[in-house]
Structure formats: structure tokens, C-alpha cells
Amino acid sequence: MRKNLVTGLLVVLAVVTLLPFVLIVLNAIKSPDDYTTRGPLGLPSQVYLRGIVDFWERVDFGEKLFNSTVIAGAVAVLAVVVSILMAYALGIGRIKGRMWIVAVFLLANLMPQEALVYPLYFLAKEVDLYDTKLAVIIIFTAIQSAFGVYLLSSVLSTFPREIIEAARIDGANRWQVLWRVVVPLSWPTLSVLLVFFFIWTWNEFFIPMIMLISNDNQTVPVALGVLQGQRLMDITSQSASALLGIVPAVVFFLIFQRTLTRGIAVGAVK
Structure with missing residues (x-):
């Protein structure tokens, strides 16, 4: 019981830790219109890499x-x-x-x-x-x-x-x-x-x-x-x-x- 409790707690902490990174990845591959339509938590309709390319060049x-x-x-x-x-x-x-x-x-x-x-x-x-x-x-x-x-x-x-x-x-x-x-x-x-x-x-x-x-x-x-x-x-x-x-x-x-x-x-x- 104690082992399962510790494992569950570690899983929750891992999710909380990784969530900001996951949101950054999702929003980095969204187009501005896609972000406006679906919001920061929505999945992108397509992979949009133009923002990454533009930032790299800029x-x-x-x-x-x-x-x-x-x-x-x-x-x-x-x-x-x-x-x-x-x-x-x-x-x-x-x-x-x-x-x-x-x-x-x-x-x-x-x-x-x-x-x-x-x-x-x-x-x-x-x-x-x-x-x-x-x-x-x-x-x-x-x-x-x-x-x-x-x-x-x-x-x-x-x-x-x-x-x-x-x-x-x-x-x-x-x-x-x-x-x-x-x-x-x-x-x-x-x-x-x-x-x-x-x-x-x-x-x-x-x-x-x-x-x-x-x-x-x-x-x-x-x-x-x-x-x-x-x-x-x-x-x-x-x-x-x-x-x-x-x-x-x-x-x-x-x-x-x-x-x-x-x-x-x-x-x-x-």
C-alpha cells in the first residue's frame, strides 16, 4: 500500500513537472490562428513550424x-x-x-x-x-x-x-x-x-x-x-x-x- 502511494505521488509530481514543457511544445507548433481558435490547451490541427524557423532566423x-x-x-x-x-x-x-x-x-x-x-x-x-x-x-x-x-x-x-x-x-x-x-x-x-x-x-x-x-x-x-x-x-x-x-x-x-x-x-x- 505504501509503495503504491509513493509511486502514485511520484507520477503526479512527474506530470506536474512535465506539463509546462508539454504546453510549450504544443504552442510552439501551432499557428497563430490555431492558437486563437483552440486556445493554449488545445491540440494543434497541424504541425506549424514557421514560428520556430522565423525565430531561428530572426x-x-x-x-x-x-x-x-x-x-x-x-x-x-x-x-x-x-x-x-x-x-x-x-x-x-x-x-x-x-x-x-x-x-x-x-x-x-x-x-x-x-x-x-x-x-x-x-x-x-x-x-x-x-x-x-x-x-x-x-x-x-x-x-x-x-x-x-x-x-x-x-x-x-x-x-x-x-x-x-x-x-x-x-x-x-x-x-x-x-x-x-x-x-x-x-x-x-x-x-x-x-x-x-x-x-x-x-x-x-x-x-x-x-x-x-x-x-x-x-x-x-x-x-x-x-x-x-x-x-x-x-x-x-x-x-x-x-x-x-x-x-x-x-x-x-x-x-x-x-x-x-x-x-x-x-x-x-x-
């Missing part, structure tokens, strides 16, 4: 997709590398003031982006990186790695010392211990961070909106926001833009779903 969506992929991919990789290097020093190296440093990274995660945007804008202007993808990559590498360091330092603090001592007895130095022992054994956790960092960076809007003002450098969320703010679009075109905005992140998640599930399961077992 914002040069291929270019925005490339920008978002480059930024999110670079941030995910760099943030994981920075996180493991710093967490190795904090969790295994046991440097002095470890708890204070971890507390600083925790506070960094609590800092709202609105408080950071002006200093970041000023610094980017000073070093001639304003309105460049590199500036956004550096900013979000620092932001995401703050969370990564906080998480990984806690994980590595419980890393088996016997394995590290055995590697050192075999002649491994600190770098070899990190890359040949710690990283392979911690890969499930690192893969989870990699997926999260990519999706989080992909969905970022506020800082990219401030830092990327050129049309050639804008990301997908910024292009969607700017277009909807500047031009009047019907509801079907808005649904098409929303669909194109979330599909790449969903595809990325589905591709790495097994890696994510395996990483969470291994972390739970540990």
Missing part, C-alpha cells in the same frame, strides 16, 4: 547556440579543474586555516549576483575584456568553482589516507597522487559537478546580459530576453523561442544522464 540562433555552448563548456571544464586543485590542497593537503577558507567559499556561494555585477563590470572595463566571451568564462569559472571547492574539500577530507600513503611509498609525488589516484577515484563526483556547472552556466542571464552587449557575443538566454523586450511577438513565437532555449540543455542532460546517475549513486554508497 536572432541568428545558431550563433547564439554556439556562444552558449562555448561559454558553458569552457566554464564546466575549467571550474572542475580549479575546484579539484583547490579542494586537493584543502581536503588532503590540510593547509593552515582550512576551515576559514572553506567558510569564505561558502559565503561566496551566498553572495547575490546583483552585488557582484558592478565590480565585475568595472574590472572587465579596466582589462579590456568587456563584451567578450572570455570575461564571462572567467567570471563564471570563479563563481562555479566556489561551490565546487566547498563540496570537494568536504569529500576529499574523508579520502582514505591508506591509498595516498601507498601511492607515496610507490614513489608518487603530490601531482601524481592527484592525477593518478585522487582524480580517478573522485571522477563520479567530478562528473556530477561537470554536468551541473554546464547547465547552471547555460541558464545564466543577469551577468551575461550586462557583460555581453554585442549581438555577436550574446548567449541563448540573453538573446531570448532582448528579443522579447524589444519586439512584439505572438504567443506561438514566444513558445518557439522558449522551446529552442531549453532543448539544448535538456539534450545535454539526457546525454550525460547515466554519468550523473552513476555519480550520485557512488556518492551515496560512499
Whole structure:
């Protein structure tokens, strides 16, 4: 009885979660007349893809997709590398003031982006990186790695010392211990961070909106926001833009779903 109740509850939650996505898909493939006649909940009489094509051409969506992929991919990789290097020093190296440093990274995660945007804008202007993808990559590498360091330092603090001592007895130095022992054994956790960092960076809007003002450098969320703010679009075109905005992140998640599930399961077992 309890198992059936839990299953039913999960089914209801899944339906509630998927319903907005289903409505976006239905309205994205409706014509404006079809939407007016049948409403937002009605099934389309035919598949109408002109709204998706018009939106793609209007914002040069291929270019925005490339920008978002480059930024999110670079941030995910760099943030994981920075996180493991710093967490190795904090969790295994046991440097002095470890708890204070971890507390600083925790506070960094609590800092709202609105408080950071002006200093970041000023610094980017000073070093001639304003309105460049590199500036956004550096900013979000620092932001995401703050969370990564906080998480990984806690994980590595419980890393088996016997394995590290055995590697050192075999002649491994600190770098070899990190890359040949710690990283392979911690890969499930690192893969989870990699997926999260990519999706989080992909969905970022506020800082990219401030830092990327050129049309050639804008990301997908910024292009969607700017277009909807500047031009009047019907509801079907808005649904098409929303669909194109979330599909790449969903595809990325589905591709790495097994890696994510395996990483969470291994972390739970540990």
C-alpha cells in the first residue's frame, strides 16, 4: 500500500513537472490562428513550424547556440579543474586555516549576483575584456568553482589516507597522487559537478546580459530576453523561442544522464 502511494505521488509530481514543457511544445507548433481558435490547451490541427524557423532566423540562433555552448563548456571544464586543485590542497593537503577558507567559499556561494555585477563590470572595463566571451568564462569559472571547492574539500577530507600513503611509498609525488589516484577515484563526483556547472552556466542571464552587449557575443538566454523586450511577438513565437532555449540543455542532460546517475549513486554508497 505504501509503495503504491509513493509511486502514485511520484507520477503526479512527474506530470506536474512535465506539463509546462508539454504546453510549450504544443504552442510552439501551432499557428497563430490555431492558437486563437483552440486556445493554449488545445491540440494543434497541424504541425506549424514557421514560428520556430522565423525565430531561428530572426536572432541568428545558431550563433547564439554556439556562444552558449562555448561559454558553458569552457566554464564546466575549467571550474572542475580549479575546484579539484583547490579542494586537493584543502581536503588532503590540510593547509593552515582550512576551515576559514572553506567558510569564505561558502559565503561566496551566498553572495547575490546583483552585488557582484558592478565590480565585475568595472574590472572587465579596466582589462579590456568587456563584451567578450572570455570575461564571462572567467567570471563564471570563479563563481562555479566556489561551490565546487566547498563540496570537494568536504569529500576529499574523508579520502582514505591508506591509498595516498601507498601511492607515496610507490614513489608518487603530490601531482601524481592527484592525477593518478585522487582524480580517478573522485571522477563520479567530478562528473556530477561537470554536468551541473554546464547547465547552471547555460541558464545564466543577469551577468551575461550586462557583460555581453554585442549581438555577436550574446548567449541563448540573453538573446531570448532582448528579443522579447524589444519586439512584439505572438504567443506561438514566444513558445518557439522558449522551446529552442531549453532543448539544448535538456539534450545535454539526457546525454550525460547515466554519468550523473552513476555519480550520485557512488556518492551515496560512499
